[in-house]
Amino acid sequence: MMVSILIVLGSFVLYYQDPLGLNTTLYKVLVLLVGLVLAAFVFFKAPQGVRLSNFTKETKIELRKVVWPTRDETVKTTGMIMVAVVIVAIFLWIVDAILTWAVQLLTN
Numbered sequence: 335m336m337v338s339i340l341i342v343l344g345s346f347v348l349y350y351q352d353p354l355g356l357n358t359t360l361y362k363v364l365v366l367l368v369g370l371v372l373a374a375f376v377f378f379k380a381p382q383g384v385r386l387s388n389f390t391k392e393t394k395i396e397l398r399k400v401v402w403p404t405r406d407e408t409v410k411t412t413g414m415i416m417v418a419v420v421i422v423a424i425f426l427w428i429v430d431a432i433l434t435w436a437v438q439l440l441t442n
Contacts, residue, residue, distance in 0.1 A: 335380050335382050335383075337376050337380075338373040338374070338376040338380065338383075339376035339410055341372055341373035341374075341376060342369065342370060342373045344369060345365065345368075345369025345370060345373070346369075347365070348362075348365050348366070348369065349362050349363075349366045351367065375380050401438060
């Protein structure tokens, strides 16, 4: 993993310092992209990269098992949540009005 980080850092140094004398931006960007691709290749050959790759594969397998709600279920659930939010907002508004009235009654 450290090697891939060093490759990425080296690519950025080559891009910004331009020790190769590549005055055109195209060549600098190509050197940067080659460095990033090389760093990704090195990373995915390292143990951490292999673990990340396995985790990604297992995640895809688990996502296939998920039962996603239908559009109708999503619309109904969203509607219920909106109604609940409005009811709670009205309740809190009433409680706030009562507490404001009580505080004004005590302070006047």
